[in-house]
Amino acid sequence: MRKEVPLLITLIVSIIVMLSRITTGPVPIIGISMPELFEGYISPWMTVVSAFALCLASVNLIMVHSGNISRKRQDWVYSLILLVTLIVYGAFCTYVELNPNNESAAANYSLIYNYILSPLMTGQWACLAFYVASASYRAFRARNLEATVLLVSAILVMLGAAPVGSLIWSKFPTIQQWLLDVPNMTGQRALLIGAAIGSFVACLRTMLGIERSHLGIGGSS
Amino acid sequence: MTLVPGNVFGFWMFVVISAIVVYMIRASENDKVKVSIRPIPGLEAIEECVGRATEMGRPVHFSPGLGDIVSTSVPDTLAALQILSYVTGVAARYDAQFLVTIRMPNVYPLAVETVRQGYTAANKADQFKDNTVRYISSDQDAYAAGVIGLMHQEQVASSILAGLYMGEALLLAESAARLGVMQVAITASVMQVPFFVAACDYTVIGEELYAAGAYLSNDKGRLGGIAAQDYIKLIVMAMIILGTLMTSFGSTFIQELVTK
Numbered sequence: 001m002r003k004e005v006p007l008l009i010t011l012i013v014s015i016i017v018m019l020s021r022i023t024t025g026p027v028p029i030i031g032i033s034m035p036e037l038f039e040g041y042i043s044p045w046m047t048v049v050s051a052f053a054l055c056l057a058s059v060n061l062i063m064v065h066s067g068n069i070s071r072k073r074q075d076w077v078y079s080l081i082l083l084v085t086l087i088v089y090g091a092f093c094t095y096v097e098l099n100p101n102n103e104s105a106a107a108n109y110s111l112i113y114n115y116i117l118s119p120l121m122t123g124q125w126a127c128l129a130f131y132v133a134s135a136s137y138r139a140f141r142a143r144n145l146e147a148t149v150l151l152v153s154a155i156l157v158m159l160g161a162a163p164v165g166s167l168i169w170s171k172f173p174t175i176q177q178w179l180l181d182v183p184n185m186t187g188q189r190a191l192l193i194g195a196a197i198g199s200f201v202a203c204l205r206t207m208l209g210i211e212r213s214h215l216g217i218g219g220s221s
Numbered sequence: 222m223t224l225v226p227g228n229v230f231g232f233w234m235f236v237v238i239s240a241i242v243v244y245m246i247r248a249s250e251n252d253k254v255k256v257s258i259r260p261i262p263g264l265e266a267i268e269e270c271v272g273r274a275t276e277m278g279r280p281v282h283f284s285p286g287l288g289d290i291v292s293t294s295v296p297d298t299l300a301a302l303q304i305l306s307y308v309t310g311v312a313a314r315y316d317a318q319f320l321v322t323i324r325m326p327n328v329y330p331l332a333v334e335t336v337r338q339g340y341t342a343a344n345k346a347d348q349f350k351d352n353t354v355r356y357i358s359s360d361q362d363a364y365a366a367g368v369i370g371l372m373h374q375e376q377v378a379s380s381i382l383a384g385l386y387m388g389e390a391l392l393l394a395e396s397a398a399r400l401g402v403m404q405v406a407i408t409a410s411v412m413q414v415p416f417f418v419a420a421c422d423y424t425v426i427g428e429e430l431y432a433a434g435a436y437l438s439n440d441k442g443r444l445g446g447i448a449a450q451d452y453i454k455l456i457v458m459a460m461i462i463l464g465t466l467m468t469s470f471g472s473t474f475i476q477e478l479v480t481k
Contacts, residue, residue, distance in 0.1 A: 198428030
C-alpha cells in the first residue's frame with residue numbers, strides 16, 4: 001500500500017491536471033469539467049500540502065540555526081540575525097495583515113523591504129559583473145580548438161555589442177547579430193527540443209509510476 | 222468533454238509518444254531491446270567529487286536547483302532528485318559528509334526522504350542527520366546568498382548543482398570556483414549553460430539532465446525511456462524537415478496540422 005497509493009494519486013492527479021489544460025465541457029459521469037475539477041478539488045489540496053511543506057521546512061531552518069547559536073559555531077551571529085529577522089518580520093507582517101486600516105504600519109513594513117532587503121539584493125546582483133569577468137577569463141583561454149572558437153566568437157560578439165566595435169569596423173555589429181541569430185540560436189533550439197522531449201518522457205515515467213525514487217520507495221519498477 | 226481547439230494535434234502526439242515510451246520501457250525491461258548510453262564525463266565525475274571531499278575531510282554539497290514540484294519545472298526537480306538519490310548512495314559508501322540545500326519548501330520533504338532512503342539502502346541509516354538536508358529560503362536571492370555563505374562556513378570540497386537554475390547560477394558557481402570547490406553542474410536551463418560551462422569543472426546540459434537518473438542507476442526500464450526519446454527525436458526531426466520543405470514549396474499542411 002505504501003507504494004501503490006502514492007503512485008495511484010500521482011497518476012490520477014497528473015491526468016486531471018493535464019486534461020484541465022486541453023479539454024472543455026463536462027466529464028460524462030461526474031458532470032463537471034476538468035478545469036473545474038482542477039480548480040475546485042486539486043488546487044486547494046496543493047495549497048494545503050504546500051503549507052505543510054513550508055511548515056516542515058521552517059522547522060528545519062529554525063532547528064539548524066538554533067543549533068548554530070547554541071553551539072556557538074562559526075558565524076553563529078548570522079544565524080541569530082536570521083532568527084530575529086524571521087520573528088520580527090513575521091510578527092510585523094501578521095500585524096499588518098490583521099490591521100489593514102493601519103496605513104503607517106503598512107508603510108513601515110514596505111520600508112523594511114525597500115530600504116533593507118532591496119539594497120542587499122541589488123548589491124548581490126552587482127557582484128555578477130565581476131563574476132562574469134573572472135569566469136570569462138578562465139573560460140576564454142585558448143587551450144584547445146573548442147576554447148579557441150569560443151574565444152574568437154566572444155571577442156566578435158563583444159566588439160559587435162560595444163560602441164567602439166562599430167567605430168573600428170562597421171561590420172562587427174552585423175557579424176555579432178549573425179553569430180547570435182544563426183549558430184547560437186541553432187544550438188539553443190537543438191538543446192530546447194532535446195530538453196522538451198526529455199522532460200516529457202521524464203514526466204511520463206513519473207505519471208506511470210516507473211520513476212519513483214522521489215517518493216523514497218526505491219528506483220524504477 | 223472535448224479538446225480545446227489548438228490542442229488536438231498535441232493530444233494525439235501525446236498518445237503516440239506515450240505508446241512509444243511505454244513500449245520501449247517494457248521492451249528494455251524484457252531484454253527485447255538492449256540500450257546503452259554513451260559515457261557522459263560530467264556524470265562520471267560525480268564519484269570523483271565525492272571521493273575528493275572524502276579525502277579532504279570536507280563536505281559534498283548538492284543542490285536540486287530552484288525548481289518546484291507544482292510548476293513547469295517539475296521534470297527538472299524530479300531529475301535532480303534522482304541524481305540526489307545516486308549521490309547520497311555514493312556519499313554513504315565513502316562515508317563523506319553530505320550537505321543538501323533546498324530552495325522550495327515543497328521539495329524539502331522529498332529531498333529528506335530521498336536522502337534518508339539513500340542512506341538506508343547503503344545500510345548507513347545512522348549517518349543521516351537532521352541538518353543533512355537544509356532549507357535555505359524560497360527567495361532566489363536569499364537562497365544564493367545562503368548557499369554561498371554555507372560553502373564558506375562548511376569549507377565545502379565539492380558541489381553538485383542539478384536541476385533548474387536562473388540568474389543566480391553564476392553567483393553560485395563562480396563563488397564556489399573561487400573557493401576551489403570541484404563542481405559538476407547538470408542543467409537543462411539553456412540560458413544558464415554558458416555560465417556553468419565557464420565556472421564549473423564539468424557541465425551536463427540539456428536532455429542529459431533527464432537521462433542522468435537512467436545513466437547512473439543503469440536501470441533497464443529507465444534506459445528504455447531514454448531510447449524512446451531518440452525515436453521521438455527522429456519523429457520531430459522528420460516533421461521539421463517535412464515542414465520546412467512543404468512551407469518552402471508553398472504548402473501550409475504541416476502548419477495547419479500542428480495548430481489544430
